[in-house]
Structures are given as C-alpha cells and as structure tokens.
Amino acid sequence: MPTTLLVWFRNDLRIRDNEILHEAAQRADRVLPVYCFDPRHFAKGRWGFDKTGPFRAQFLIESVADLRGSLQERGTDLIVRQGPPEDVIPELVKAHDVTGVYVHKEVGTEEEDVEQAVEQALAPTDAVLQYRWGKTLYHADDIPFDTDGIPKVYTPFRKKTEKQASVRATFPAPDALAPLPEGLDAGAIATVEGLGLKPAAIDDRAVLDFTGGETAGLERLQQYIWQQDLLKKYKKTRNGLLGADYSSKFSAWLAHGCLSPRTIYEEVKRYEDERVSNKSTYWMIFELIWRDFFTFITRKYGARLFYQSGPMNRAIDWDENPEAFERWATGTTGFPFIDANMRELNRSGFMSNRGRQNVASFLSKNLNLDWRLGASYFEAKLLDYDVGSNWGNWAYNSGVGNDPRNRYFNILSQANRYDKKGAYVKHWLPELQELPADKVHTPWELSDSEKSMYGLHGGGYPEPMIDLEASYERLRNG
Numbered sequence: 086m087p088t089t090l091l092v093w094f095r096n097d098l099r100i101r102d103n104e105i106l107h108e109a110a111q112r113a114d115r116v117l118p119v120y121c122f123d124p125r126h127f128a129k130g131r132w133g134f135d136k137t138g139p140f141r142a143q144f145l146i147e148s149v150a151d152l153r154g155s156l157q158e159r160g161t162d163l164i165v166r167q168g169p170p171e172d173v174i175p176e177l178v179k180a181h182d183v184t185g186v187y188v189h190k191e192v193g194t195e196e197e198d199v200e201q202a203v204e205q206a207l208a209p210t211d212a213v214l215q216y217r218w219g220k221t222l223y224h225a226d227d228i229p230f231d232t233d234g235i236p237k238v239y240t241p242f243r244k245k246t247e248k249q250a251s252v253r254a255t256f257p258a259p260d261a262l263a264p265l266p267e268g269l270d271a272g273a274i275a276t277v278e279g280l281g282l283k284p285a286a287i288d289d290r291a292v293l294d295f296t297g298g299e300t301a302g303l304e305r306l307q308q309y310i311w312q313q314d315l316l317k318k319y320k321k322t323r324n325g326l327l328g329a330d331y332s333s334k335f336s337a338w339l340a341h342g343c344l345s346p347r348t349i350y351e352e353v354k355r356y357e358d359e360r361v362s363n364k365s366t367y368w369m370i371f372e373l374i375w376r377d378f379f380t381f382i383t384r385k386y387g388a389r390l391f392y393q394s395g396p397m398n399r400a401i402d403w404d405e406n407p408e409a410f411e412r413w414a415t416g417t418t419g420f421p422f423i424d425a426n427m428r429e430l431n432r433s434g435f436m437s438n439r440g441r442q443n444v445a446s447f448l449s450k451n452l453n454l455d456w457r458l459g460a461s462y463f464e465a466k467l468l469d470y471d472v473g474s475n476w477g478n479w480a481y482n483s484g485v486g487n488d489p490r491n492r493y494f495n496i497l498s499q500a501n502r503y504d505k506k507g508a509y510v511k512h513w514l515p516e517l518q519e520l521p522a523d524k525v526h527t528p529w530e531l532s533d534s535e536k537s538m539y540g541l542h543g544g545g546y547p548e549p550m551i552d553l554e555a556s557y558e559r560l561r562n563g
C-alpha cells in the first residue's frame with residue numbers, strides 16, 4: 086500500500102529549507118501539498134481593521150502562486166482550498182488515505198488555536214499532526230532556554246544563544262515529487278476581490294516593487310547581497326528611510342516564509358568567506374536574532390502579549406480618543422515626520438524600522454492611546470506582518486514590553502537626525518515640497534507670509550494636533 090503524507094503550508098511558502106516538505110518527500114510515496122485561504126485571516130479584527138489588508142493579500146496570493154509553480158516543476162501541484170484548515174485537511178485525509186499531516190509549528194494564540202482545531206478534527210482518523218520547527222534562525226530545540234526561561238531582555242537572550250547554540254544547515258528542495266492522485270482537483274488560487282477585499286495598487290513611490298514568492302525573495306537576496314554588494318555597509322545604512330538600498334527589505338518574504346532565516350544566514354556566511362566580513366555583515370545576523378527573540382517571547386507570553394498591560398503586565402491609564410487615532414492612522418497629525426511614515430505605510434504596506442519606532446512612540450507615548458490600536462492597524466497594513474515581530478515590537482515601544490528602559494522618541498530630533506534635508510518627508514508629503522530644509526519638520530513655525538510663499542495656505546497641511554512639548558513634559562514627569 087503506497088503511503089501518502091499531507092504537507093500543510095502556512096507561513097512557510099517555500100520549497101527550499103522546508104523541513105516538512107523535505108521530510109514528507111523522503112518518507113512517503115506521495116505527498117499532498119495543501120494551502121488553505123482561511124476566511125478568519127480576511128475578516129475584521131477586534132478594532133474593526135482588516136486582519137489582512139489588500140497589499141498583504143496580494144503578496145500572499147503571489148507567494149502561493151509561486152509555490153504552486155515550483156511544485157508543478159517538480160511533477161506535482163499545490164492543492165488550494167478556501168476554508169478553515171480544520172475542515173479542509175480531514176476531508177483530504179479521509180479521501181486519500183493520508184497517514185500523517187506535517188506542519189510547521191507557529192506562535193501566536195490564533196495560530197495555535199487553529200493547530201488545536203486541526204488536531205481535534207483529525208482525532209477520528211488515523212493521521213496524526215506532526216509538528217516541525219522552521220520559523221527562526223536558531224531552532225527552538227537548540228536555544229539554551231526552555232520557553233518559560235526565555236530572558237525578558239534581548240541582550241542576554243542573544244549572547245547565551247550565540248555562545249551555546251549553532252544554526253542548523255538548510256534542507257535541500259526536493260528534486261521530484263509524485264503527481265497528485267488522479268481526479269483530485271488542485272483548486273484555484275484566491276483573488277483579492279474573492280477574499281472580500283478591495284484591490285489597491287502600491288504607490289510608485291514605494292521603496293521597492295514587492296512581489297510575493299520564493300523566486301522573488303531569492304532574487305532580492307541575490308541582488309542585495311551579491312549584485313549590489315550592499316551587505317558590507319548595512320550597519321551604516323540601516324536607519325535610512327528612502328529607497329530600496331538602506332536595508333535588506335527581506336521582511337515580507339521572511340514573514341510569509343518565502344525565505345528562511347537560515348537561507349539568509351548561509352548567504353551572509355558565504356559573503357563573509359568570499360567578499361568581506363565586518364560589523365555590517367554580522368549586524369544582519371544580529372537583526373535576525375531580534376526576530377527570533379520576538380518569536381520566542383510570543384511563545385512564552387501567549388495571550389498576555391495581546392493584553393493591554395502587555396507581556397510585562399504594566400497598567401497604564403490610556404486615553405480613548407478615536408479622532409486622535411484617526412489623525413495618526415491617516416497621516417494628518419500635523420507632524421511631517423509622523424505623517425510621511427504613516428502615508429508610506431498606507432500607500433505601500435511598508436515603513437522603515439526607524440519610522441515604525443517613531444510612529445509607535447508617538448501613538449502610545451505622545452498621544453497616550455492604547456498601543457493595541459496601533460498594533461492592529463499595522464497588522465492590517467504591513468506587507469511583512471509577523472505576529473511576534475509586530476506585537477512584540479509594539480509592546481516594546483509602548484512601555485509594556487521587553488524594553489528595560491521604557492524610552493520614548495523625541496520625534497523632532499529623530500526627524501532632524503535621520504531626515505536632515507527633509508527629502509523623505511517631501512517624498513511622501515509633496516505639499517511640503519517648497520519648504521526649505523530647516524522648516525520642513527516644523528511647518529507650524531512659519532509665518533503667514535511664509536505659508537503663502539510656500540503654498541501652505543488653504544488647508545495645504547494640517548496644524549499640529551497636540552502641543553508636543555507639553556506631551557514630553559508629561560512623559561518626563563512620568
């Protein structure tokens with residue numbers, strides 16, 4: 086009797102360094118690769134924002150299509166269904182005598198709920214859900230901590246992990262796979278409209294023309310590291326705001342699993358051997374360990390990561406002010422540095438790390454609004470949304486997470502430091518185009534005649550929504 090194993094793809098939309106695909110292909114005569122467009126991912130979240138907005142939905146669709154193409158090249162196909170995995174998977178298991186289901190373990194309460202639902206739905210069958218770990222650079226079994234013992238702070242996590250663990254080698258992609266059973270309909274890939282979303286085109290001003298899928302992810306890796314030779318100066322450029330080159334832009338491919346962190350690691354090591362090894366090459370690995378940290382933190386704190394008091398259980402008296410939130414979300418706060426970043430997010434699904442830190446600090450510290458509104462909004466908009474990196478960073482920047490210092494950003498100093506000439510602000514706020522560099526971050530200081538001269542009269546740009554200094558005074562007094 087030929088054996089059939091089912092490979093359930095989720096945030097691991099790749100054929101290279103994919104342990105579940107590799108192992109199932111080794112063990113079984115036939116593999117059923119499955120992807121489910123789960124309607125829960127396209128519903129509204131608790132605060133009324135899309136769980137997945139159109140930019141990420143489009144990226145996901147492209148990633149699924151690319152995976153299907155790679156599987157077809159190897160002789161099989163990707164079975165695509167629209168429905169909850171706990172309905173789809175047991176049906177396929179029963180219809181095709183599947184003896185085991187392979188899946189990569191996720192973190193995050195919603196993700197784990199689905200795993201449990203699938204386990205339960207499989208209970209009456211002979212197939213067992215088999216978990217493998219494939220999300221992080223360091224394997225969950227190799228880090229020198231058990232889940233409860235993950236340090237609260239990044240540095241001890243990184244230092245001990247680097248000292249005591251090593252990164253496992255990547256798995257090769259399978260060469261060939263047996264075709265799907267005859268008569269089994271592979272199914273159509275969803276469309277953005279079919280998922281109930283209104284398609285939206287990414288603005289031409291975006292940092293990159295992001296295309297989903299392993300093929301495009303590997304191309305970006307080649308381009309960033311090898312063709313453009315950018316890795317050797319990453320540490321110096323990574324706080325940039327404009328264009329494709331200041332940082333790797335790997336995040337959307339990592340979030341969907343089109344690229345694995347170990348694949349990036351191997352390329353960094355090869356680059357270090359063949360070209361140059363310096364602080365910048367190491368810093369890429371350093372940042373990937375941040376990603377690991379937030380993944381393991383998410384695993385450790387479970388539902389607490391999503392509580393108002395965050396993983397550190399800090400009670401903060403947040404204000405409720407829907408109008409203020411709306412101005413933050415739409416990039417109409419009257420503070421150009423915040424507005425430019427929010428408009429970039431809204432129009433392209435991307436924002437630099439520097440921008441993310443500043444807008445998060447502005448929402449939670451200057452406006453004193455519940456940080457979870459911001460995190461949920463980012464969840465809807467980001468191309469690279471990842472449960473741990475998003476909620477972990479938001480909690481961190483809002484004073485309820487894993488930042489031992491509980492800092493806030495001075496947005497004007499940040500703007501003057503990282504956007505000295507105002508080029509970034511002008512890129513996303515063309516209404517400020519005519520302003521000289523020393524005025525672009527503080528247009529409220531312009532006299533009436535200057536406003537006229539620079540074309541800012543008649544509602545060209547909003548007045549600041551708060552007294553910034555007063556908000557810093559409040560923060561300083563604690």
Ligand SMILES: Cc1cc2nc3c(=O)[nH]c(=O)nc-3n(C[C@H](O)[C@H](O)[C@H](O)COP(=O)(O)OP(=O)(O)OC[C@H]3O[C@@H](n4cnc5c(N)ncnc54)[C@H](O)[C@@H]3O)c2cc1C
Pocket residue numbers: 323332333334335336337339340369372373375376379436437438439441442445463467469470471472474475476478479482
């Ligand atoms: C409020 C807030 C929300 C965020 N939400 C997300 C999110 O949903 N998804 C996401 O991938 N990143 C998130 N980040 C982290 C970071 O901003 C992005 O990973 C980074 O900007 C993506 O650009 P890049 O790939 O060019 O990064 P690079 O600077 O080139 O870094 C390389 C990779 O390292 C990882 N990395 C870098 N910085 C961080 C960090 N602070 N935390 C975790 N991983 C990091 C990412 O995987 C990134 O792709 C968030 C940061 C903040 C402050």
